Amino acid sequence: MGPPRDAPRARAPCNGRTRLRAPTVPGSAMGEPSEPHGPRVRRRSRAPLGLPGRALRRDLSQLVCAVAGLLLGLLTPLVDAGPQVASDRVVSMLFTIGFGVISLASIIYSMLFLVVQFSASTFTPRLGLFRDEPIVWRAFAFTVGVFVFCITSALAVGARPEVSAAVPCAAMILTLVALALMRTLQMRAFASIQLGHVLSAIVDRAHHVFDALYERPYGGGAPPGPGPRAPTATAPAITVHWTGAAAVLQRIEVTALVRAAADHGGSVAFRVAPGVTLTRGAAIAEVTAGGAAEAALRTALGRALVTGVERTFDQDPELPLRLLADIALRALSPAVNDPATAVEALDRVEDLLARLVGRELDVGGFRDDAGRLRVTVPVPDWERYVRTAVDDVGYAAAGSAMVLRRLRDLLLRLARYAPASRRAVLEERLRWVERAGGGAFPLVWTPPPDG
Structure with missing residues (x-):
């Protein structure tokens, strides 16, 4: 994925850098043969610019x-x-x-x-x-x-x-x-x-991905949704379903797909994003094209999907926060009971959220040479990032004053310099942390520091 462009080419991150993607060279077939609503999907593809995987x-x-x-x-x-x-x-x-x-x-x-x-x-x-x-x-x-x-x-x-x-x-x-x-x-x-x-x-991996994806500062206004949808065309939209075995969507070859959509006069609106596990029958995308172009665009869609057995950092900006939250949750489990490790994980969570809070996150639209929107991919919004990074850890930390205090400090600092439209999500969780900490630890729960 990558930021929407008015420039002639779409861009997408790979291994921490934003590069132009060359057309995918098909590898071994992953899905079943093409069906009325399912493309032949490839398990492997070559990396951008012709470099081997x-x-x-x-x-x-x-x-x-x-x-x-x-x-x-x-x-x-x-x-x-x-x-x-x-x-x-x-x-x-x-x-x-x-x-x-x-x-x-x-x-x-x-x-x-x-x-x-x-x-x-x-x-x-x-x-x-x-x-x-x-x-x-x-x-x-x-x-x-x-x-x-x-x-x-x-x-x-x-x-x-x-x-x-x-x-x-x-x-x-x-x-x-x-x-x-x-x-x-x-x-x-x-x-x-x-x-x-x-x-x-x-x-470090997260910084590379964020810097490649979110290049524009946040412009304010209402929190962005999952990304713009492709423009309505005269041909009806056909929903493409996954026909292979369960697999994780690791990457979408966006540049090749934008080029194919432009060549066939259609558009592709994805319903799933990299990092999602695809199961048989799941809706992948809606393809809009007429006549023989529809089949050709569905084939290009299948070749643009790169799947595997686990999530990767390439086009999954939510993965770093998920991993940090997992480390904190493991540390807070009764078997480990290591709140100091959870605090260190939250230190890194604050760093990543602070990098995201001032950037435009609505980057799911990709345009062709003429500026027409051809491919849309759902991307996480600000509330999704906060929910992934904070919510599970907050509930698990209800019995730890140390972690709750660190979580309160994290939310306070983010709320102080976050754009006005993004503060409500933080303040809502901050109120919950204050109630949980004050109710469970009345003797040690002190007021938040000023400044």
Whole structure:
């Protein structure tokens, strides 16, 4: 998604940046074959600007490192310059280094699985930040390359009596680089189980998404709704339903869909937004186009949907607040009973809400080159953000004076510099917090600070 534009092109965020989206290249089919009210939906698509997706990049990196190790292992023993070393000793060293590095990598990755599981169970099972770190698959890919180099070099030396010292030197250098990557990987894993690092990582992702989505300051007036709808056309609107298995809508390739709608003289009004779980029969969107253009636009709609098994940060600005609220709720559960963690989560919640309160949130409309509204996507409004970030935590914190005081301070500060039309949502919750805190903790509940 992205802010509505009067400019010729629609824009949409991806990985924290606003980029133009190229047409999607279809991947494996996810839904069933096209039905009267259901397109063939693709599970995967390529990333914008023709860049391969994360899974494809991961696989390619392992293949590239393995091929590089093979070529280097075949060419290095051919070097004759420099001092010579007995080949039998070099072969023994190469086999030892190769199998030792791959064994060390296997042990480290096995331990990391436990770290990831511990981190998920400590904070929230929906947190996959460490798993998506590029260092995780880059370190493994480089280790595979070192293993292939060592084995290939050992076999390439063969029965030669001597070999250049460049072979063992290259093996040692590559091993040191692999160990450095493993150490970096371990440090990232250790950081992923620290509360402060996790909260900061969520907030950083949120800042990228918010800055890409909400570029315009709030203009005041009534709180925006779910976004403008596409203009009424002469052709009737056809509701498109989901026909595949249950899946999470992760991303909508907006630019390609706007282009298709303009080419076919139609429009698409989505009923769902990224982050929603699609179930069989659920209404996805309303397509307005006449004649054969209707089928073509439904096909383009199916190709524009990118689904998966979990929510992602790409086009889901509500996800960071949901994760922070989940961490606070887990900390307030009777099994954990850690209100200080909930307070730290609310610190980050205030930072995100303060970033949103002064920005225009009604960014769900996308126009073609002629300025005609072609695609609309429902987006969260200010009340939705506040409800996601505050309501559940407030009810769960009814027995904690510490968390209620922090929640009161959060609402007070936001209400003081929020636009007038956005204060009512905050003041309503502030009154509830005052009643809950004063009624449950009359001896320790003090008046709010001035200023």
